[in-house]
Each structure stands twice: as C-alpha cells, then as structure tokens.
Amino acid sequence: MFDTYIGLEIHIQLITDTKIFCSCRNSFGDPPNTNICPVCMGYPGVLPVLNKEAVRKSYIMCRALNCHLNEKAVFDRKNYFYPDLPKNYQITQFEYPFGINGYFENELDGELKRIRIHEAHLEEDAGKMIHEGLSSYCDYNRTGTPLLEIVTEPDFRTGEEVEAFLQNFRRTVRYLGVCDGNMEEGSMRCDANISINFPGKGLGRKVEIKNLNSSRNVKLALQYEQKRQWKMLKNNEFIIQETRLWDDEKKRTESMRSKEDANDYRYFPEPDLPPYFPDAEFLDSIEKAQVELPVARKNRFISEYTLTPDYAEFLTEERDRADFYESACTNGCDSQSAASWLKGDTAKALNVRKKSINETFLTVERFTELLKLLEEGRINNPTAKKVLEIIIDEDKSAEEVVAENGWEQLDNSEELEAFVDKVLSENGKALEQIKSGDMKPVGFLIGQVMKLSGGKADPKKVKEIITGRI
Amino acid sequence: MSWNTICGSRENADKYRAYIGEWENRIHSMLEYRVEHCEQGENRISGSLLSGMPFAAKDNIAVRDFKLTCGSRMLENLVSPYDATAVKRLKEAGCIPVAKTNMDEFGMGSSTDNSALLVTNNPWDTDRVTGGSSGGSAAAVAAGLVPFALGSDTGGSVRQPASFCGVYGLKPTYGAVSRFGLVSYASSLDVIGIMSRDISIIENVFNAVKGQDLNDQTSIEYRDSDSLSLAEKPVFSVLKNPEGLSLEVDEAYRNAAALLREKGYEVREIELPVLDYVVPAYYTIATAEASANLARYNGVRYGYRSSKGETPSELMKKTRDEGFGDEVKLRILLGTYVLRSGFQDRYYVKAQKIRTRIMNELDDVFRTSDLIMLPSFPVPAFRHGDESMSQYQQKVADKFTVTANLAGIPALSFPAGNYNSLPVGLQFFAPRYGEKMLLDAARIFENDYPVMNPQGFKTAEEIIG
Numbered sequence: 006m007f008d009t010y011i012g013l014e015i016h017i018q019l020i021t022d023t024k025i026f027c028s029c030r031n032s033f034g035d036p037p038n039t040n041i042c043p044v045c046m047g048y049p050g051v052l053p054v055l056n057k058e059a060v061r062k063s064y065i066m067c068r069a070l071n072c073h074l075n076e077k078a079v080f081d082r083k084n085y086f087y088p089d090l091p092k093n094y095q096i097t098q099f100e101y102p103f104g105i106n107g108y109f110e111n112e113l114d115g116e117l118k119r120i121r122i123h124e125a126h127l128e129e130d131a132g133k134m135i136h137e138g139l140s141s142y143c144d145y146n147r148t149g150t151p152l153l154e155i156v157t158e159p160d161f162r163t164g165e166e167v168e169a170f171l172q173n174f175r176r177t178v179r180y181l182g183v184c185d186g187n188m189e190e191g192s193m194r195c196d197a198n199i200s201i202n203f204p205g206k207g208l209g210r211k212v213e214i215k216n217l218n219s220s221r222n223v224k225l226a227l228q229y230e231q232k233r234q235w236k237m238l239k240n241n242e243f244i245i246q247e248t249r250l251w252d253d254e255k256k257r258t259e260s261m262r263s264k265e266d267a268n269d270y271r272y273f274p275e276p277d278l279p280p281y282f283p284d285a286e287f288l289d290s291i292e293k294a295q296v297e298l299p300v301a302r303k304n305r306f307i308s309e310y311t312l313t314p315d316y317a318e319f320l321t322e323e324r325d326r327a328d329f330y331e332s333a334c335t336n337g338c339d340s341q342s343a344a345s346w347l348k349g350d351t352a353k354a355l356n357v358r359k360k361s362i363n364e365t366f367l368t369v370e371r372f373t374e375l376l377k378l379l380e381e382g383r384i385n386n387p388t389a390k391k392v393l394e395i396i397i398d399e400d401k402s403a404e405e406v407v408a409e410n411g412w413e414q415l416d417n418s419e420e421l422e423a424f425v426d427k428v429l430s431e432n433g434k435a436l437e438q439i440k441s442g443d444m445k446p447v448g449f450l451i452g453q454v455m456k457l458s459g460g461k462a463d464p465k466k467v468k469e470i471i472t473g474r475i
Numbered sequence: 476m477s478w479n480t481i482c483g484s485r486e487n488a489d490k491y492r493a494y495i496g497e498w499e500n501r502i503h504s505m506l507e508y509r510v511e512h513c514e515q516g517e518n519r520i521s522g523s524l525l526s527g528m529p530f531a532a533k534d535n536i537a538v539r540d541f542k543l544t545c546g547s548r549m550l551e552n553l554v555s556p557y558d559a560t561a562v563k564r565l566k567e568a569g570c571i572p573v574a575k576t577n578m579d580e581f582g583m584g585s586s587t588d589n590s591a592l593l594v595t596n597n598p599w600d601t602d603r604v605t606g607g608s609s610g611g612s613a614a615a616v617a618a619g620l621v622p623f624a625l626g627s628d629t630g631g632s633v634r635q636p637a638s639f640c641g642v643y644g645l646k647p648t649y650g651a652v653s654r655f656g657l658v659s660y661a662s663s664l665d666v667i668g669i670m671s672r673d674i675s676i677i678e679n680v681f682n683a684v685k686g687q688d689l690n691d692q693t694s695i696e697y698r699d700s701d702s703l704s705l706a707e708k709p710v711f712s713v714l715k716n717p718e719g720l721s722l723e724v725d726e727a728y729r730n731a732a733a734l735l736r737e738k739g740y741e742v743r744e745i746e747l748p749v750l751d752y753v754v755p756a757y758y759t760i761a762t763a764e765a766s767a768n769l770a771r772y773n774g775v776r777y778g779y780r781s782s783k784g785e786t787p788s789e790l791m792k793k794t795r796d797e798g799f800g801d802e803v804k805l806r807i808l809l810g811t812y813v814l815r816s817g818f819q820d821r822y823y824v825k826a827q828k829i830r831t832r833i834m835n836e837l838d839d840v841f842r843t844s845d846l847i848m849l850p851s852f853p854v855p856a857f858r859h860g861d862e863s864m865s866q867y868q869q870k871v872a873d874k875f876t877v878t879a880n881l882a883g884i885p886a887l888s889f890p891a892g893n894y895n896s897l898p899v900g901l902q903f904f905a906p907r908y909g910e911k912m913l914l915d916a917a918r919i920f921e922n923d924y925p926v927m928n929p930q931g932f933k934t935a936e937e938i939i940g
Contacts, residue, residue, distance in 0.1 A: 048556070050658045050659070052691050084766070086770065086773065134787075
C-alpha cells in the first residue's frame with residue numbers, strides 16, 4: 006500500500022454587483038462582450054479601483070475558514086500571456102494574502118476531520134476563449150469577476166473525502182452568501198493536487214488535475230489518478246510532476262503539460278493598488294457577518310431536534326431552509342412533523358417550481374398554521390397537501406384556504422354514518438367478502454366513503470365505523 | 476495674458492493655426508493638432524484664470540477623441556475613448572486641448588528620437604534633440620505654440636526636455652496628480668507634469684489638476700493646508716562635487732549657486748552618495764514595472780495587429796515584434812530579466828532597498844535645508860543621432876532626475892541662462908507637498924534668468940496681432 010496526499014485549489018466567484026476593479030456588471034450568461042469597459046479591457050491609461058464588497062466578502066470567507074487575517078494584505082501582478090487576460094497579467098495576492106493558516110471542519114459519514122487551509126487570496130478572473138474551426142473568439146464578460154482562491158493543505162486521503170468536502174464547502178459559501186457555489190456554471194471551480202508515495206516517505210511528486218466541473222468528477226478523477234499512480238509505483242515507474250486534464254467522456258486523466266513548460270510568473274507587488282489594512286471597525290463587521298456553518302448546524306439539528314442524519318442533512322443544506330425549520334419549531338411546530346413536511350411534500354412542491362422556500366408565499370406562520378390544522382384533525386393529510394400547494398403559490402393563509410374551499414373535516418358522526426350506510430348498501434359483494442374473512446375490500450370501501458364526502462371525511466373515523474358495522 | 480482670447484473667433488483661430496503650422500514645419504512637435512476646437516470659444520468658465528486657454532498633452536495622456544499613440548507604431552491608430560482625470564479637470568477649468576505632442580515611445584528615452592512616428596527638433600537648433608521623453612511638449616511650449624503642455628515624468632521626462640528647450644517643467648509629488656488616463660510606463664514612478672514659460676500658469680494648472688481621484692487609488696488628497704510654503708530665507712543645498720557635467724552645465728550650476736549667495740541665501744554644500752546607485756535602481760524598478768505594463772499590447776483587442784499570426788500566441792509574438800521599437804524591447808527584456816524567479820533578491824528587491832535609502836538620505840538633507848538645487852541633466856541639448864550621445868550614456872545621465880522619482884518628491888526644472896546659444900536648465904528638489912516651495916524658489920531667479928525666445932517666437936498678442 007501507499008500513502009495518498011490530496012490538496013485542493015478552489016476558486017469561488019464572489020457575489021458582487023460590479024466587477025473587482027471597475028463598475029461593469031458582474032453577471033453570468035449575458036451576450037458576449039456586453040459587460041466590458043476600458044478598465045476590464047486593459048485599455049491604455051486605465052487603473053484598477055478595488056471593489057469594497059469583494060474585499061468584505063473575501064474577509065467573511067477567510068474568517069469562516071478560521072484563517073489568520075493578515076494585518077496588511079498586498080496585491081501582486083502575476084505575469085503570463087493569454088488572449089483572454091487583457092492586461093496579460095493577473096492582479097492577485099502572492100506574499101501577503103487576506104487570510105492564512107485556517108481550517109475547515111469536514112465531515113464524511115458522520116466523522117469530523119479538520120482540513121487545514123493554507124491561504125485564501127483575492128484575484129481577478131480571466132475572460133473566456135472560444136475556439137470554432139480555424140477561428141478563436143474572446144468573451145471578456147467574465148474578465149474582472151472577483152475570485153477568491155482557497156488553497157488547502159494536502160490533508161485529504163481519498164476522493165470520497167474530497168467529494169464530501171466540496172459539498173460541505175459549497176453549502177458553506179452559500180450560507181455565507183459569498184458565492185452561489187455552482188460548479189457546472191463555473192462560479193465554483195476546483196483543481197486538485199495528488200501525490201502518492203511509499204508509506205512514511207512524505208509527499209511524492211505532485212500531479213495537478215484540472216477541468217473538474219462537479220464534485221463527483223473531482224472524486225472520479227482522484228480515484229482514477231490514485232489507481233494510475235499506484236500502478237506506476239508498484240511497477241517502479243517514475244511519476245512525472247505535471248498537470249493533467251480530466252476527460253469527462255473517457256473518464257480518465259490526460260497529460261496537459263509537464264513542469265518543464267511551467268510559467269515563471271514573475272510576481273511583483275501591484276504598484277497601482279496600495280496595500281490593504283483592515284481596521285478594527287471593519288473586522289468587527291466581518292465578525293458580525295459570521296453564521297453557524299452547515300456541518301456544525303447539521304450536528305446540532307441531530308442532537309437538538311433528535312433528527313436522523315438524513316433529515317438534518319436535508320434541512321441544513323440551504324441556509325434559508327434551515328432557518329425556516331428552526332423558526333417553525335420555535336413557532337410551535339412539532340419538530341418531527343415539521344421536518345417530515347419540509348423534506349417531503351414541501352420539497353417536492355418547491356422542486357417542481359424550481360424555487361427556494363423564500364421565493365414563495367409560504368411563510369413560517371402559514372406553515373405552522375397548516376401543521377396545526379392537521380394536528381387538531383380539522384383537515385386530513387390529503388387535504389393538507391392540497392392546502393400546502395395553494396399557500397405556496399398564493400398569498401393566503403391555510404385557514405383562509407380551508408374556509409374558502411369548505412375543506413374542513415367532517416366531525417359530525419351522523420353524517421359520516423349516513424355515508425357509510427350508503428356505501429355498504431351499494432357494495433354488497435365487498436361486504437360479503439369481508440364477512441367471509443377477506444379484509445381487502447376495507448380500503449376500497451373507505452375510498453368510496455371519502456369520495457362521497459368530497460375528501461372531507463376523516464379516513465380513520467370512517468374505518469372505525471365500517472369495522473364497527475361488520 | 477492674451478492666451479485667453481486666442482480662442483473664440485474664426486479669425487484668431489486661423490492665425491493661430493498658421494503660426495503652429497509655420498513652426499511645425501521646422502520642429503514637428505505635435506502628432507496631431509486641432510485648432511478648430513478653439514474657434515467657438517465656448518466652455519468659458521468665469522473666474523478661472525485658465526478659462527479659454529489652449530493646451531497640448533503628451534501623447535500618452537488620454538484626451539477624448541484625440542489619438543493616444545504613445546509615440547508607438549503599436550498604438551498609431553488608437554483614438555482615446557475617454558479623458559484622463561487631469562485633462563478632465565483642465566476642461567472643467569475652461570482649458571481647451573488643441574494638440575497631442577510627440578514623445579519617446581511609451582516614455583522611454585531622453586531625446587524623443589525614440590518616437591516611432593515623428594522626429595522632433597529643438598526650437599533653438601533644429602539639428603538638436605528636444606530631450607525626452609516629453610520632448611514634443613517642451614518644444615511646443617518653447618516655441619510659443621501653447622501656453623502650457625502636460626507631460627509625464629517617470630525618470631525626468633518633463634524636467635530634462637524642459638531644460639533642453641529653456642522652459643519650466645514641474646514634476647509633482649508622486650500621487651499629487653491622478654495617473655488615470657496616463658498610459659503607464661512605470662506605475663510607481665510615473666507622474667503627470669506641467670511645462671510652461673510662465674511660473675504662474677504652472678501654479679494655476681497644478682492647482683486645477685492636483686488632488687485625490689477615485690479612479691486612481693495611488694492619488695493623494697492634496698488640500699491647500701497640505702501645501703508647504705517656502706521659508707522667508709530658505710536654505711539651499713548644492714552638490715559639493717557634481718561629477719560628469721559638461722562645461723556649460725557646470726558653469727550654470729556654479730553661477731546659480733553664487734547668485735543665491737549674492738542674494739543673501741544660505742547655500743550648503745552636500746554630498747549625496749546614493750547618486751551612484753540611483754540609475755541602476757531606477758532602471759531595475761522602471762523596467763520591471765514596464766515589462767508588465769506593456770504586456771497588454773498584443774494586437775488582440777486594439778492597436779496594431781500583425782497579419783502573420785496563425786495561432787493566438789503567434790499573433791501576440793509577431794504583433795509585439797513588429798509593433799515595438801528597439802528601446803522598448805530592450806526595457807521589456809531587462810524588466811523580464813530582473814523579475815525572474817530566483818533572481819528577484821539580486822535585482823528587484825535590492826533596487827527597492829536602494830529606493831528606501833534614497834528617501835532616507837534626502838529626508839536627512841531636508842532636515843537642514845529647504846531645497847536641493849541640482850543640474851537637470853549633465854549636458855545641454857545634444858545632436859540627433861547616436862554619435863553625440865549613446866542610449867547608454869543617456870541613461871547614465873539620468874541620475875539627477877530619477878532621484879526625485881524614486882523618492883516620490885516634487886522637482887522643478889527652471890531655465891538658468893543660455894550658454895553657446897543653448898538653454899541650460901537646473902532643478903530644485905523639495906519635500907513631498909513642496910510644489911509651492913519650488914515655484915516660489917524659481918521666482919527668485921525669474922528676473923536673472925528670464926525665459927528666452929528662440930528665433931521665430933511670437934507671443935500670443937503677436938500671433939493674433
């Protein structure tokens with residue numbers, strides 16, 4: 006066996022109105038070259054002006070990663086030529102990034118493990134180059150999107166661990182509101198470094214894997230690479246330090262460039278931007294912007310609300326969902342039924358609508374009211390589902406919906422018994438079947454009564470009456 | 476000041492155009508001039524001394540709808556879509572841009588002969604250079620084509636040509652004038668400067684353009700209360716043994732010091748050992764920054780594009796090979812060299828240490844004297860061509876000017892008399908925020924060393940008269 010060391014470089018696009026150094030809109034998916042100006046196009050004579058919101062969100066993230074926040078942060082120029090990089094240097098942070106020496110509590114299968122964060126630094130994103138036939142096109146909309154790069158220490162041992170980390174990490178950036186965490190659209194990107202060595206020998210030669218656009222692909226690529234390198238070591242082959250690309254179709258990594266063609270980036274301090282000194286007031290505001298992170302919240306949900314890990318994981322996946330759940334509980338909902346209604350029918354309904362809970366008319370108050378109606382037996386389960394659909398789409402309370410539609414359950418036994426009598430008299434065959442000991446048709450009969458009552462009967466009571474008659 | 480009235484009528488504008496045309500046939504200081512902007516005389520701002528005044532800007536300073544060539548083939552056809560902050564502020568004060576002036580390519584040179592587009596001659600002797608890199612601005616001002624011109628000073632590019640052409644040239648405190656719209660050569664040294672035959676115009680222009688700009692995070696707030704003023708009896712420092720000066724400059728330097736003493740000022744003799752290191756430090760830092768600043772010119776988005784590139788990377792290589800001149804390529808290579816990983820300590824980091832040392836050494840001098848007087852350049856205007864002064868000699872000769880850029884302090888070159896029919900300039904250094912001190916010190920010499928007129932010079936009155 007061999008030891009495996011995996012480290013990650015994660016880029017997250019920060020959510021800001023404008024780009025990092027100019028006032029162009031920071032938005033995804035617009036027609037090519039519509040969000041550009043002389044500054045992000047690198048026209049002669051223009052200068053960068055640092056976006057304060059990008060700085061704030063960077064610090065929020067650095068703090069959440071338990072980083073030491075440098076007293077002085079410095080921007081640097083990273084020099085390399087590529088047509089999608091207008092200035093042919095990238096403004097980034099090299100020697101003095103915003104945050105260093107942090108950690109992230111990762112969890113896989115209920116086990117917590119601390120992943121060390123080497124650093125987190127702010128930089129500008131490049132544009133995109135599109136090759137079509139013999140032509141190449143540049144789209145500079147993405148140029149200047151604020152990007153926070155987070156570098157972990159090589160603390161992972163398996164691809165599964167990394168996959169879980171990326172999912173937890175994605176939740177974290179969404180909780181903090183710093184990034185939408187969309188790996189398919191590239192707002193969160195991940196490169197992985199993997200090195201394998203004989204046990205106890207420390208880090209081996211590093212192979213970097215790029216082109217990983219989902220946490221699943223990161224896992225697959227690492228598993229593939231781990232196997233490939235194991236085989237090589239077993240056969241006494243030399244592992245080259247290189248960059249490899251993940252081929253999603255062939256499900257394998259392929260060599261892109263070796264260390265010999267590596268760039269010398271010639272870093273030096275960016276003379277157009279003064280060093281950044283966070284002051285006490287600013288740091289205080291960063292402290293105030295911190296929230297309980299998903300992994301911690303999930304574990305608290307398990308113990309505080311006695312939820313299964315499955316439920317807790319679902320509820321804490323998105324911050325607004327977890328907030329909703331907690332408010333509902335404080336508002337008097339039963340923690341179990343609130344959890345099951347949120348994970349079941351509410352989630353289903355939201356999925357169909359492709360909306361998050363905060364984007365609908367469903368409020369904690371209305372949700373609580375719905376569960377209360379159910380608990381008090383004023384409506385039955387199927388009715389509750391119908392009411393839920395309506396209070397998601399319309400600005401109405403559950404009470405209102407029930408009243409408007411006359412959906413309140415019949416608690417008048419006489420009326421119910423009349424329904425039962427009618428059904429029994431019309432279904433003599435079924436009745437005989439039951440009497441001869443075959444209980445199957447009971448459900449059918451209940452259904453008939455429900456139908457007759459327009460769904461307002463309480464199925465439990467109906468069953469009682471039917472079995473009583475027999 | 477009839478410069479305020481030269482604009483405003485068709486008739487005056489025609490005379491003005493004719494005067495510029497006459498001179499331009501001889502000196503070629505301008506890459507573009509558009510006097511028609513002058514005709515309407517609109518944009519008058521009451522109460523502004525600068526209102527209605529035409530001006531020229533070096534062709535690395537953005538003026539909307541004017542070219543922005545930087546004296547390079549690379550940007551030969553580029554028209555600026557925006558105004559530099561300094562230009563915008565001048566327009567707001569009522570000034571009218573009429574010309575873009577020639578320069579050494581991207582500000583790299585001391586003669587303006589490194590322009591890829593035009594050869595500019597010295598108004599005093601057309602066989603000679605104007606100095607550089609703001610040579611076009613200096614020549615235009617000296618010939619009376621504009622009352623003032625903007626230049627840029629990275630290592631002396633305003634002061635040296637000012638001295639060659641016999642006019643005043645102010646290099647402000649680093650950050651005092653926004654660099655937004657100034658095409659970067661060496662960002663930590665670049666500053667927009669002002670050239671004029673008139674100290675008061677420089678003062679007014681400086682006050683109009685100075686101060687913080689949200690588009691330039693290295694710009695500084697410059698309130699009136701920040702401005703240092705000259706003591707009633709200021710103390711001057713001069714070099715004890717200035718080395719490498721031509722006879723003319725040496726004589727001018729000694730004469731000026733003697734004159735100060737005559738006028739009753741205390742003149743102290745000092746040594747500045749760091750002067751021996753400033754040139755290598757300057758060329759290390761400036762070229763390092765330039766190698767990154769000039770990387771954006773690759774033919775992809777604007778400017779010159781080679782027709783020979785088959786792949787994106789070949790396109791960039793060919794474009795840069797064909798679009799840049801030799802001096803620019805040399806400096807890009809130098810800068811790339813000094814920034815290589817593993818070599819930074821030997822060059823770039825060391826240069827920054829020297830830079831700190833310069834600041835300390837000058838601070839020490841300013842503790843006991845108000846101003847330092849130095850030559851602007853070791854020689855007066857030299858002849859065109861490499862024989863009179865090689866590119867290497869020109870770099871060595873930058874030592875008196877680059878010092879102020881490395882220290883970030885303001886400096887002013889002033890005319891100190893003509894020797895053998897050529898102007899010689901000297902300069903003052905002041906502490907940061909000392910622009911007013913510099914201008915007032917220059918006024919001490921104003922009557923002794925009046926600005927001289929090259930042959931064919933006319934005042935604004937004479938032009939429209």
